[in-house]
Amino acid sequence: MAEIINLRQARKAKIRTEKDVKATENRRLHGRSKQEKQQSRNEASRLKQHLDGHRLNSANSDEPE
Structure with missing residues (x-):
């Protein structure tokens, strides 16, 4: 049986991860x-x-x- 995933939490986690990646890139470029x-x-x-x-x-x- 497949694991049940809360789509709202998954979406928010994905957005959080994308923001972290962008922040890391900005620190590298501008810091x-x-x-x-x-x-x-x-x-x-x-x-x-x-x-x-x-x-x-x-x-x-x-x-x-």
Whole structure:
């Protein structure tokens, strides 16, 4: 004789499993440690300062272009 399955519970279990798989995938793709995030911010800041230092006309200049 076949085992009796509650379809509502089976459906909810399947949805839960799919959400867990998606969450794991998102953590792999988007998850970064605090140190990695800080390193990215520092790098962006350094590059911005480097580019601003090489600007011919400053944004705060009163002279028209």
